[in-house]
Amino acid sequence: xxxxxxxxxPPRSAKARAAVIVQVLAxxxxxxxxxxxxxxxxxxTLKGGLLRIALVGLxxxxxxxxxxxxxxxxxxxxxxQSMLYGGGPYSFLLVYPPAWxxxxxxxxxxxGALGTxxxxxxxxxxxxxxxxxxxxxxxxxxxxxxxSLEKLPLIVADLLTGALLCMVVHRQTGDAxxxxxxxxxxxxxxLVIVDSAIHGAFDILPxxxxxxxxxxxxxxxxVLAGVALGLGTSLKVFPIxxxxxxxxxxxxxxxxxxxxLGRALFTxxxxxxxxxxxxxxxxxxxxxxxxYSTTGASAGEGFWGFGVWSWLSVPALxxxxxxxxxxxxxxxxxxxxxxxxxxxxxxxxxxRSQAKLAFSPPMLxxxxxxxxxxxxxxxxxxxxxxxxxxxxxxLQVVLLREGRWLYWSASVLATVFYLFTLGNPLLFFEPLAxxxxxxxxxxxxxxFPLFEPLSPWFNALTTVPVSIALFVSLYRxxxxxxxxxxxxx
Amino acid sequence: xxxxxxxxxxxxxxxxxxxxxxLSEAWLFHPPENSAxxxxxxxxxxxxxxxxxxxxxxxxxTHLSQAYLWERTGAAPVRITYYYESGYPVSHVDVTxxxxxxxxxxxxxxxxxxxxxxxxxxxxxLAAFLRxxxxxxxxxxxxxxxxxxxxxxxxxxxxxxxxxxxxxxxWVGGAIGYFAGEGDAPASCPQPSNPATGGTLQFLNASLxxxxxxxxxxxxxxxxxxxxLNASAVxxxxxxxxxxxxxMDDLNVGAIDAENGTVLGNLRGGQTNVARVPEGAGQLxxxxxxLVEVTQxxxxxxxxxxxxxxxxTGTLLSSVSLDLPSSGTVALQERVxxxxxxxxxxxxxxxxxxxxxLAEFEQLQCG
Numbered sequence: 001x002x003x004x005x006x007x008x009x010p011p012r013s014a015k016a017r018a019a020v021i022v023q024v025l026a027x028x029x030x031x032x033x034x035x036x037x038x039x040x041x042x043x044x045t046l047k048g049g050l051l052r053i054a055l056v057g058l059x060x061x062x063x064x065x066x067x068x069x070x071x072x073x074x075x076x077x078x079x080x081q082s083m084l085y086g087g088g089p090y091s092f093l094l095v096y097p098p099a100w101x102x103x104x105x106x107x108x109x110x111x112g113a114l115g116t117x118x119x120x121x122x123x124x125x126x127x128x129x130x131x132x133x134x135x136x137x138x139x140x141x142x143x144x145x146x147x148s149l150e151k152l153p154l155i156v157a158d159l160l161t162g163a164l165l166c167m168v169v170h171r172q173t174g175d176a177x178x179x180x181x182x183x184x185x186x187x188x189x190x191l192v193i194v195d196s197a198i199h200g201a202f203d204i205l206p207x208x209x210x211x212x213x214x215x216x217x218x219x220x221x222x223v224l225a226g227v228a229l230g231l232g233t234s235l236k237v238f239p240i241x242x243x244x245x246x247x248x249x250x251x252x253x254x255x256x257x258x259x260x261l262g263r264a265l266f267t268x269x270x271x272x273x274x275x276x277x278x279x280x281x282x283x284x285x286x287x288x289x290x291x292y293s294t295t296g297a298s299a300g301e302g303f304w305g306f307g308v309w310s311w312l313s314v315p316a317l318x319x320x321x322x323x324x325x326x327x328x329x330x331x332x333x334x335x336x337x338x339x340x341x342x343x344x345x346x347x348x349x350x351x352r353s354q355a356k357l358a359f360s361p362p363m364l365x366x367x368x369x370x371x372x373x374x375x376x377x378x379x380x381x382x383x384x385x386x387x388x389x390x391x392x393x394x395l396q397v398v399l400l401r402e403g404r405w406l407y408w409s410a411s412v413l414a415t416v417f418y419l420f421t422l423g424n425p426l427l428f429f430e431p432l433a434x435x436x437x438x439x440x441x442x443x444x445x446x447x448f449p450l451f452e453p454l455s456p457w458f459n460a461l462t463t464v465p466v467s468i469a470l471f472v473s474l475y476r477x478x479x480x481x482x483x484x485x486x487x488x489x
Numbered sequence: 490x491x492x493x494x495x496x497x498x499x500x501x502x503x504x505x506x507x508x509x510x511x512l513s514e515a516w517l518f519h520p521p522e523n524s525a526x527x528x529x530x531x532x533x534x535x536x537x538x539x540x541x542x543x544x545x546x547x548x549x550x551t552h553l554s555q556a557y558l559w560e561r562t563g564a565a566p567v568r569i570t571y572y573y574e575s576g577y578p579v580s581h582v583d584v585t586x587x588x589x590x591x592x593x594x595x596x597x598x599x600x601x602x603x604x605x606x607x608x609x610x611x612x613x614x615l616a617a618f619l620r621x622x623x624x625x626x627x628x629x630x631x632x633x634x635x636x637x638x639x640x641x642x643x644x645x646x647x648x649x650x651x652x653x654x655x656x657x658x659x660w661v662g663g664a665i666g667y668f669a670g671e672g673d674a675p676a677s678c679p680q681p682s683n684p685a686t687g688g689t690l691q692f693l694n695a696s697l698x699x700x701x702x703x704x705x706x707x708x709x710x711x712x713x714x715x716x717x718l719n720a721s722a723v724x725x726x727x728x729x730x731x732x733x734x735x736x737m738d739d740l741n742v743g744a745i746d747a748e749n750g751t752v753l754g755n756l757r758g759g760q761t762n763v764a765r766v767p768e769g770a771g772q773l774x775x776x777x778x779x780l781v782e783v784t785q786x787x788x789x790x791x792x793x794x795x796x797x798x799x800x801x802t803g804t805l806l807s808s809v810s811l812d813l814p815s816s817g818t819v820a821l822q823e824r825v826x827x828x829x830x831x832x833x834x835x836x837x838x839x840x841x842x843x844x845x846x847l848a849e850f851e852q853l854q855c856g
Contacts, residue, residue: 078784081847086525091600091849092784093592102514117550120846127716131733131779139782140846223500227507278507282514292592 049180050166054159057187061155061197066144067431073200074120076150077142080108081119090288098279098289099234100202107149119146123434125441129448137424137448141431147200154196157204162187164211165391168359169398182398185407190415191386198428199418201384206232210239211391214358214367217249222268229268230275238388241370243272244347245363252356304459306414307381310467315456332377339376346370346478352485361400362484365477368392372474383414389470406473410466417462421455424448526551528841532856534827539837539856543821547813547843556726556796556808556840557825560855561833564802565626567605567794569594570618572631574611578670580634580663581735581779587633590780593787600849605791612637612672619647623656623771628799630790632780634662641669641684646691653769657800659790661776664689664738689737692773697748699739699760713778717755717762724755724763726808727796728842728851729789731755731776734762738777753798765801774799785847795853796840803838804831810844 075094079101082092089101111119120140130139142150166183170176186192195201209232216225229246232239247265254264280286303309312320346369353362371389375381393407419425426444433441451458526547533540545553571591579587591607598605610618616639618629629651640647646666652658666688684691695701716732723729731754739760742752753774754763766773774793780786790799797803806825813819825837838855 078847082784082849085843085845085848085850087600087849091596092847093589093596102510106513112548117548118845122846124716124718127718127732128713130781131713131716131735221497221499224503227503275507278511279514 046166046170046176046180049176050163050183053180053184053187054162057162057193058155058159060193061151061158064193064197065151065155066148067435068198068428069142069147069200069431070427071138073142073147073150074138074140076104076107076200077119077146078140080104080111080146080150084108084112084117084119088288089285090292093292095293097234097237097293098282098285099231100205100236102279103153103202103235104150107146110149111143111146114145116143116145119143121434123441125445126430126434129445133448133452137427141434144431144435147431151197151200154200154202154204157208158187158192158196161204161208161211161391164208164215165394168211168215168395172357172359172399178398182394185394185397186391189390189411191383191390191411191418194415194418195384195387199384201387203236203384203387206236206239207387207391208232209235210242213239213242213246214249214363217246217253217268218358220253222250222264223271226268226271226273227275230272230278233272234276234279238371238374241343241374242367243269244343245350245366245370248347248351249355249358249363252354303379304463305381306383306386306410306417306463306466306470307375307378308467308471309379310381310460310463313456313463314460331379335376339373342373342376342478343370346373346481349478349481349485352488353481354488355484359395359399362481364392364395364400365481365484368396368477369474369481372470383417386410386414386466403473406469409469413462413466417459420451421458421462424451526553526843526850528852528854530839530841530854532837532839532854534837534856537827537829539825539827541821541823541825541837541839543823543839543841544818545811545813545821545841546818549813549815549817551813551848552810552844553813554726554728554808554810554842554844555821555823556842557806557823558796558838558840559804559806559827559831559833559835560797560838561802561835564797564800565624567626567628567800568624569605569607570627570629571607571609572612572615572629572633572637573609574637574672576672577612577633577637578635578668580668582632582634582662583780586780586783590630590632590783590787593784594791597784597787597791597849601791601851612639616640616647619651619656623651623654626800627656628794629656629658631658632661634780635668635670636666638669638671641666641688649691649768652771652773655770657772657774659774659776659799661778661780661786663779664735664777665692665773665775666690692768693740693766693775694744694748696744697740697766698737699741700737715757717757717760719756721752721754721756721761722808723751723753723796723798723805725810725844726805727753727798727840728792728844729754729763730785730844730846731763731778731789733778733781735778738762738775740764740766740775740777751798751801753793765798772799772801788847788849792842792851795851806837 079092079094083089083105089098089105094101094104108119111117120142122140126137126141127139129137162183165186166179169182170179173179192204196204209228212228213225213232216222216228225246229239229243246268250264250268251261254260280289304313311317346366350362350366355362357363368389371392375385390407390411393403393410396403397407419428424444424447426447430441430444432438433444526545528543528545530541530543539557541557543555545555547553569591573588573591575588591609594605594607615637619640636648648658666684667686668683669688689698713734714736715734717734718732739757739762742756742759742761745752745761745764745766749767751765752761753765754761754776762777764775766775793799796805806827809821809823811819811821827837836855838853841852843850
C-alpha cells in the first residue's frame with residue numbers, strides 16, 4: 001500500500017453530527033406517530049394520559065441515562081471497545097447470545113462514527129478501589145456518549161413494552177382507564193427505570209419480544225410471532241422457554257386439522273428458527289457462544305438473588321451455600337428434574353384449560369410459572385431478571401385484579417437491592433465524578449468501606465422476602481391453573 | 490391486507506430486515522480497511538546499527554508503540570501450563586477470573602492469528618509437573634494467589650526448586666508464598682498453618698520488597714493504596730497496562746537491577762508493580778497485585794511473552810510511541826544502535842503494539 005493511500009478525512013463536524021441526530025429523531029417521530037395511531041385510536045382519555053405518563057417517564061430516564069452505570073455497563077463497553085478495535089462478537093468473552101454481541105458492536109461502531117473511539121475511562125482512585133475490592137467495583141467507566149447510545153434503544157423498548165401492555169388490556173377490556181394504569185405501572189415502575197436508564201441492562205429487549213410473540217399469535221401473524229421469538233432468544237435465552245406454551249396456544253387457535261396445524265407450526269417455528277440462524281450461524285459464533293456460556297464467567301458463582309435459592313444468601317448460611325456450590329452437578333440434576341415436572345404440570349393444565357387467547361388467565365399463570373420454574377436451575381437470579389416475570393404479574397394485577405402486593409414488593413425490593421446492596425449506594429453515579437466536575441470521586445467511593453460489611457444483610461433482607469413471596473405465588477397460581485383445567489375439561 | 494403472493498407487507502419487510510441484518514453482521518465484523526491497523530516494516534542491519542522503515546496506518550487517535558528488540562536465536566516457542574482446580578482457595582483473585590484467564594489468553598492469541606498451547610494442571614498435577622525438569626519455552630502461569638499444599642509446605646517448596654533448575658513461572662494475586670491452601674478450605678486471613686511472610690521471603694529477597702524484610706501481616710481483603718500509572722521503558726514499549734499493586738508486593742527498582750532482573754510494569758517512585766526476578770537458572774515474572782480486568786491482563790501477559798520478556802529471550806533496545814494523526818498514516822524511519830554488549834547471537838525484531846486499553850493488536854516482524 002502506498003504511503004498516504006486511503007487517508008481518512010477529518011472527523012465529522014458537530015454540525016454534521018447534529019444533522020444525523022435530527023434525521024434519527026425524525027424517523028423516531030414518524031414511528032412514534034404510527035404507533036400512537038395504532039395504540040390509542042380515537043380515545044381522548046387514553047391519549048392525554050398516555051402522553052403525560054410517557055413524558056414523565058422519558059424525562060426521568062433521559063436525565064439518568066448519560067452519567068450512570070456500573071460493572072455490567074462497563075463490561076458491555078469493554079465488549080464494544082474490543083469489537084471497535086476489530087475483534088469478533090466473542091473476542092471479549094461475554095456469555096450472552098450473539099444478537100446482544102452484535103448490538104454492542106453496533107453501539108461501539110456508532111460511537112466510533114460519531115468520533116469517540118475510546119469508550120472507557122478511569123482515574124487513580126477508581127483503580128485503587130477496584131484493586132482493593134475486586135469485581136465489586138468497576139475500575140473503568142463508559143463515557144457518557146457510549147452510555148447514552150447503549151441505553152437509548154432500551155428506553156424506547158421500555159416505552160414500546162408499556163404501549164403493548166396498554167394495548168393488550170385495551171383489547172381485552174375496552175377500558176381506557178385500566179389500559180392507562182397498565183401503561184403507568186410499567187413505564188413508571190422504578191425497577192424498569194433503573195434496569196434500562198441506570199444499569200443499562202438489556203433484559204427489556206427479550207421481554208418486549210416475548211410479549212410481541214404472544215400478542216402476534218393472537219393476531220394470527222405467525223411469521224412475525226416466530227421472528228419475535230427467534231430474535232428475543234438470540235438476545236437472551238429465556239423467551240424460548242415459552243415455546244411449548246406458544247405451540248399449545250397455536251393448537252387451540254388453529255384446531256386439530258393436520259393441514260392447518262402443520263402450516264401454522266411451520267410458519268411460526270420455521271420463522272423463529274430462521275431468525276435464530278441469522279444470528280447464530282455465521283462461522284464460529286455458535287461454537288464460541290456454547291463454549292463461553294457453558295464454561296465461562298458463571299463458574300464459581302454463588303447462590304443468591306431473587307430465585308428459589310435466595311435463602312442461601314443469608315450470611316449465617318454460607319456453609320451450605322458453599323457446599324452446594326461445590327456440588328453444582330448434583331444440584332443441577334436434582335433441580336432440573338423438579339423444574340421439568342413443574343413445567344410439564346403447568347403445560348398440561350394449560351392444555352386442559354383450552355385457553356385460546358395469549359393473555360387469558362391460564363396463559364398468564366402458566367407464563368409466570370414457566371419463567372419462574374427456570375429459576376430453579378439458576379443459582380443467581382439478578383434483579384434485572386425480575387423484569388422477565390413482571391409483565392405477567394402486571395397483567396394479573398390489571399386484568400384479574402390479583403397479586404398487587406407481589407407486583408409492588410418485587411418491583412420495589414429489587415430496586416432497593418440495586419441501589420443499596422452492591423456495597424455502595426452511590427455506585428451507579430460514579431460517572432458523575434469521572435466525566436463532570438460536579439463532585440470528587442472520593443465522595444462516591446467513601447461510603448464503600450462502610451456499606452461493604454452491611455451488604456450481605458441488605459442483600460438477604462431484600463431478596464429473601466421477594467423470593468418467598470414469588471414461591472408462594474407460584475404455588476397459588478399453579479393451583480388456579482389446575483382448577484381452570486378441571487373446570488374446562 | 491395481503492400482497493399478491495399471499496404474504497403481507499409487514500412480513501416482507503421483516504424478511505428484508507433479516508437480510509439487511511445478515512449483511513450488517515458481515516460488514517460490522519469485517520471492518521473496512523481504513524479502520525483496521527496495518528503495519529509494514531523493512532529492516533536492514535549493518536555492523537553497529539539497524540535501520541527500520543515502517544508505515545503505520547489506522548484510525549486517527551490510535552495510540553501505537555513500536556519496540557525494537559534483540560531476540561535471541563533458537564528461543565523455543567512458548568507453551569503455557571496453567572494451574573487451576575475448582576474448590577482450591579484464591580487470594581486477591583476472583584474464582585471466575587482464575588478459571589477464565591486461559592480462555593482470554595487463547596482468544597487474544599487467536600485474534601492475533603497465532604495459537605498458544607495451554608495445558609491445565611490441577612493441584613496434584615502441578616506437583617508432578619514441578620518434579621520434572623523444566624523444558625525450554627515452558628511457562629507456568631499461577632493466577633490464584635495461593636499455592637496448593639501439594640507444592641508448598643513446611644518441608645518443601647517445589648516451585649522454587651523448579652525455577653532454580655531453569656523454570657519460568659508467572660505469578661499474579663496475593664503475595665507469593667504467603668498462603669498455602671488445600672481443596673474446599675478457603676484461605677482466609679492469616680492462620681498459623683499459612684507460611685505467611687516467611688513463605689514470601691523464600692521467593693523474593695527482602696531487598697526486593699518495598700516493605701523490606703519484615704512485611705506487615707497481609708490484610709484480608711488486600712490493601713491497595715496506590716495505582717501504578719507511570720510507564721517504565723518496557724511497559725511503554727511493549728504495551729503493559731497493569732496498574733494494580735498490593736502494598737506488601739511493591740518491588741524496589743534498584744534491587745531488581747542489582748539482581749539482573751527486568752522492570753516490566755509501571756513505576757511509582759522507586760518501585761514497580763511487575764518485574765522479572767531471576768531465580769537460579771530460571772525466573773519468576775511477578776505481578777505484584779490482584780488479578781482484575783482479566784482481558785487486559787491477558788493482553789499484557791501476551792505482549793510480554795511475544796517480546797520475550799517473560800522467558801528472558803528478548804532485550805529491549807529502544808522504542809517509539811506515537812498517536813496516529815488525522816490522516817491515519819505515519820511513516821517512521823528509525824536508526825537502532827546495536828550495542829556491543831549484545832553477546833548472544835540473535836536478530837532485530839520490531840514489535841508494533843496498539844497501547845490503548847483493551848486493544849489487542851500486536852505484530853512482530855523480525856529481520
